[in-house]
Amino acid sequence: MVDIESKAHQTVPPAEVDEVELYHATSFWTKYVFSQDAKIIAIQYSCVAIGIGLVALVLSSLIRLQLGFPDMFDFITAETYYQFVTMHGMIMVVYLLTALFLGGFGNYLIPLMVGARDMVFPYVNMLSFWIYFLAVIVLVASFFVPGGPTGAGWTLYPPQAILSGTPGGTGLGIILMLLSLALFIVGFTMGGLNYVITVLQGRTRGMTMMRLPLTIWGIFTATVLALLAFPALLVATIMMLFDRLLGTSFFMPSLVEFGEQLSYGGGSPILFQHLFWFFGHPEVYIVALPAFGIVSDLISTHARKNIFGYRMMVWAIVGIGALSFIVWAHHMYVSGMHPYFGFFFATTTLIIAVPTALKVYNWVLTLWNGNIHLTTPMLFSLGFLVTFLNGGLTGLFLGNVIVDIPLSDTMFVVAHFHMVMGVAPIMVIMGAIYHWYPKMTGRMLDEQMGKIHFWVTFVGSYLIFFPMHYVGLVGVPRRYPELGDSAFIPESVATLNSFISVAAFVVGFAQVLFIYNLISSLRNGQLAGHNPWRATTLEWQTPQTPPGHGNFDELPLVYRWPYDYSVPGAPEDFLAQNDPGQGPVK
Amino acid sequence: MTVVLIFLMGVLGTSLWWLKHQSLTSKPWLETGLDNIENGTASVGLSKSKMGLIVFLAVVGMLFTLFFSGHFMRQEIEDWRSMPLPPVVWINGILLLAASIYLQAALIIARKQNRDLSYLSPIYRRLIFLRGDESSDASIKHLLLYTCVLTTAFLIGQFVAWKTVANDGFVLSGNPANSFFYVLTGLHALHILGGLIALFQTTAISWNYPESEKLLSRIDLSALYWHFLFFIWCIMIFVMLGWTYDPLIELCQRVIA
Ligand code: HEM
Ligand SMILES: [Cu+2]
Numbered sequence: 001m002v003d004i005e006s007k008a009h010q011t012v013p014p015a016e017v018d019e020v021e022l023y024h025a026t027s028f029w030t031k032y033v034f035s036q037d038a039k040i041i042a043i044q045y046s047c048v049a050i051g052i053g054l055v056a057l058v059l060s061s062l063i064r065l066q067l068g069f070p071d072m073f074d075f076i077t078a079e080t081y082y083q084f085v086t087m088h089g090m091i092m093v094v095y096l097l098t099a100l101f102l103g104g105f106g107n108y109l110i111p112l113m114v115g116a117r118d119m120v121f122p123y124v125n126m127l128s129f130w131i132y133f134l135a136v137i138v139l140v141a142s143f144f145v146p147g148g149p150t151g152a153g154w155t156l157y158p159p160q161a162i163l164s165g166t167p168g169g170t171g172l173g174i175i176l177m178l179l180s181l182a183l184f185i186v187g188f189t190m191g192g193l194n195y196v197i198t199v200l201q202g203r204t205r206g207m208t209m210m211r212l213p214l215t216i217w218g219i220f221t222a223t224v225l226a227l228l229a230f231p232a233l234l235v236a237t238i239m240m241l242f243d244r245l246l247g248t249s250f251f252m253p254s255l256v257e258f259g260e261q262l263s264y265g266g267g268s269p270i271l272f273q274h275l276f277w278f279f280g281h282p283e284v285y286i287v288a289l290p291a292f293g294i295v296s297d298l299i300s301t302h303a304r305k306n307i308f309g310y311r312m313m314v315w316a317i318v319g320i321g322a323l324s325f326i327v328w329a330h331h332m333y334v335s336g337m338h339p340y341f342g343f344f345f346a347t348t349t350l351i352i353a354v355p356t357a358l359k360v361y362n363w364v365l366t367l368w369n370g371n372i373h374l375t376t377p378m379l380f381s382l383g384f385l386v387t388f389l390n391g392g393l394t395g396l397f398l399g400n401v402i403v404d405i406p407l408s409d410t411m412f413v414v415a416h417f418h419m420v421m422g423v424a425p426i427m428v429i430m431g432a433i434y435h436w437y438p439k440m441t442g443r444m445l446d447e448q449m450g451k452i453h454f455w456v457t458f459v460g461s462y463l464i465f466f467p468m469h470y471v472g473l474v475g476v477p478r479r480y481p482e483l484g485d486s487a488f489i490p491e492s493v494a495t496l497n498s499f500i501s502v503a504a505f506v507v508g509f510a511q512v513l514f515i516y517n518l519i520s521s522l523r524n525g526q527l528a529g530h531n532p533w534r535a536t537t538l539e540w541q542t543p544q545t546p547p548g549h550g551n552f553d554e555l556p557l558v559y560r561w562p563y564d565y566s567v568p569g570a571p572e573d574f575l576a577q578n579d580p581g582q583g584p585v586k
Numbered sequence: 587m588t589v590v591l592i593f594l595m596g597v598l599g600t601s602l603w604w605l606k607h608q609s610l611t612s613k614p615w616l617e618t619g620l621d622n623i624e625n626g627t628a629s630v631g632l633s634k635s636k637m638g639l640i641v642f643l644a645v646v647g648m649l650f651t652l653f654f655s656g657h658f659m660r661q662e663i664e665d666w667r668s669m670p671l672p673p674v675v676w677i678n679g680i681l682l683l684a685a686s687i688y689l690q691a692a693l694i695i696a697r698k699q700n701r702d703l704s705y706l707s708p709i710y711r712r713l714i715f716l717r718g719d720e721s722s723d724a725s726i727k728h729l730l731l732y733t734c735v736l737t738t739a740f741l742i743g744q745f746v747a748w749k750t751v752a753n754d755g756f757v758l759s760g761n762p763a764n765s766f767f768y769v770l771t772g773l774h775a776l777h778i779l780g781g782l783i784a785l786f787q788t789t790a791i792s793w794n795y796p797e798s799e800k801l802l803s804r805i806d807l808s809a810l811y812w813h814f815l816f817f818i819w820c821i822m823i824f825v826m827l828g829w830t831y832d833p834l835i836e837l838c839q840r841v842i843a
Binding site for chain 1: 601620653
């Protein structure tokens with residue numbers, strides 16, 4: 001155990017990190033709108049991401065309306081259904097999860113947790129948000145152009161994505177989608193440089209890499225992945241825009257459409273798939289790694305116990321990050337490939353499961369014999385654990401070529417990825433919001449409402465996605481607005497589909513409670529004090545709550561790792577990272 | 587995608603090498619205090635902006651590598667007809683190289699402010715036609731100006747190159763080889779343009795406030811950026827000429843066959 005007596009009385013060395021010159025805003029506009037303060041930017045990012053996420057949530061309800069009760073709603077045609085599905089998927093993955101984890105939590109937590117006054121390039125950081133905002137505007141605009149948004153599926157596979165048979169394919173829909181993605185990537189790169197360099201160069205004295213909270217490790221590694229993976233999507237968008245607008249044939253093979261020979265020829269749709277999934281698979285971990293990091297800190301704090309195997313956790317994060325670049329073709333098993341390649345990608349896919357499983361064991365072992373407080377953040381963390389495990393197991397099935405081929409493009413896949421990258425990260429986001437809201441606003445969220453919110457969301461998500469596995473196993477394909485009279489689909493599927501839809505509406509509606517809680521607690525929440533969860537990390541040790549401009553009065557000195565909970569002999573059951581410990585202080 | 591993986595291995599290798607020096611094997615739960623930690627804060631010994639630029643260049647490198655990779659995969663398909671590069675491209679290459687050399691000279695002098703020009707070796711001085719009697723401030727601002735001129739000339743040269751090939755009938759949508767030519771050179775030119783705007787500012791600073799503290803770091807960053815883009819340029823020409831013998835692909839093919 002930690003010997004808290006040791007080194008308790010050393011003289012304080014001079015600060016090693018230079019004081020940075022902070023930009024001081026003077027007017028309302030520069031303070032709250034074109035703000036260069038990472039905390040404000042974080043809140044801007046989060047609000048926009050949650051706002052657009054709610055749009056995606058509404059779209060998912062519309063999808064479920066059609067699947068649960070086909071033929072009942074005239075406004076949902078096959079075309080609009082494809083548009084709903086596409087926009088729902090794209091918004092959830094890119095504009096909600098990526099933006100919220102990295103732009104939202106990254107901006108808020110990195111400077112505070114590493115003990116910096118702000119991000120290293122505040123101006124670029126501000127640009128990053130505004131470009132993201134522009135990307136969202138362009139995306140939303142595509143709902144209102146003639147022909148509507150693209151319905152190509154979130155994977156945007158050519159050639160169909162830019163042909164007239166696909167909604168938005170020959171109109172503005174696909175163009176705006178591609179433009180919006182390109183903007184998003186540019187904006188993200190600006191922010192991403194900030195997150196990486198702040199972790200590398202902005203840490204305060206004593207904060208070694210191995211004293212960083214796992215939240216920061218997760219966000220940091222995910223940002224590195226994103227910086228390297230998003231260019232692949234950018235290349236794909238640029239080339240597709242050229243194909244669509246200027247008649248090149250990067251991706252477009254020669255085609256006859258409605259009896260008319262198109263001017264395209266020779267292009268390779270497979271090339272697009274390689275580029276897309278070279279981005280697409282790391283994207284899963286761009287979303288998962290911050291969730292891993294954050295959940296580690298939530299579990300440790302709310303179980304009052306040090307994280308089990310910190311070093312292993314760090315290695316696992318880095319290892320998963322590196323491995324995630326060599327598995328992309330497991331999304332292309334059905335596109336056809338040499339069997340040796342299939343073998344290679346199946347193997348790498350299964351190897352990733354090793355560090356991932358390791359992390360799950362470590363979370364469970366952290367909980368083991370812990371002093372578990374069933375606060376809302378803890379409940380959401382536990383919800384994440386179960387859901388992630390569930391989704392991870394079906395992932396092992398799908399990673400095998402032979403199992404994947406019959407299951408590919410069925411609702412089984414939809415159920416799998418919703419468990420693993422839909423529900424699980426959302427659980428962490430919710431938990432994290434309940435956890436950090438007190439720091440961001442100075443007030444607690446209502447616990448009672450929080451618990452109702454948790455139980456409805458958690459149980460509800462299971463009711464939605466667990467039966468969906470069975471729907472997939474009988475062979476119901478995904479991206480089909482209705483099933484017609486297919487012989488192999490039993491009557492019971494329709495009943496199950498209605499049931500799933502009702503569950504989805506309930507879950508969707510429960511989020512209203514959450515939003516209400518967020519807004520009403522701003523005023524009526526219980527005052528939080530500076531460290532309501534008695535947590536060790538630096539963001540809870542700021543002189544003001546919410547932290548002022550510049551975060552700290554004097555930059556903190558870091559004496560210990562972030563997981564000193566329940567230390568024997570300590571006056572409280574935790575020692576903050578900047579706590580030199582007891583003993584005669586000279 | 588082989589080239590992408592090779593590039594990635596470089597980036598990941600560097601990151602892992604750096605991580606290795608972050609005492610990843612330390613036991614943070616046993617080590618309290620400020621002094622007995624092995625590596626202190628151990629931030630990388632580079633300025634924030636330099637570090638930022640390096641990471642940014644890794645991203646740019648990734649972007650171009652992905653395009654190259656697309657080029658390789660697309661050129662396997664039989665409708666590919668290689669396009670002859672216009673001769674002006676070679677002049678452009680020399681212009682960009684010259685810009686890089688001038689910027690490097692400015693950097694060397696700026697690093698040694700308050701010393702005289704003798705720091706530059708005579709050969710280097712002759713290479714860039716520098717008179718020996720200027721003060722270092724004066725030569726820096728002149729060198730920066732030349733760099734701006736040379737780079738602008740490069741961009742004009744690129745425009746001429748596009749015109750030439752278009753006039754010869756190699757239009758954008760004619761053949762994928764042409765498409766890649768326009769897209770790759772266009773993207774490269776955009777990056778140069780971005781750098782050039784920053785360099786204009788730096789040059790303005792060197793004329794108006796030669797004492798400014800920012801000058802050295804700005805020149806430093808620009809020089810790195812220029813060298814990098816020249817390097818990319820070389821590889822780009824290499825790829826577009828079709829010299830793409832790839833031993834790794836060869837090997838894979840043999841293994842599979
Ligand atoms: C209440 C929550 C949600 C419900 C009820 C829901 C429901 C659905 C449904 C029914 C589909 C269409 C399946 C098909 O016909 O192909 C779908 C697609 C999709 N969803 Fe969700 N979803 C939810 C949340 C999320 C979240 C949080 C994510 C974030 C990762 C997500 C990502 C996706 C993706 C990527 C697709 C595929 C889109 C496509 O096929 O192009 N969903 N969702
Ligand atoms: Cu994948």
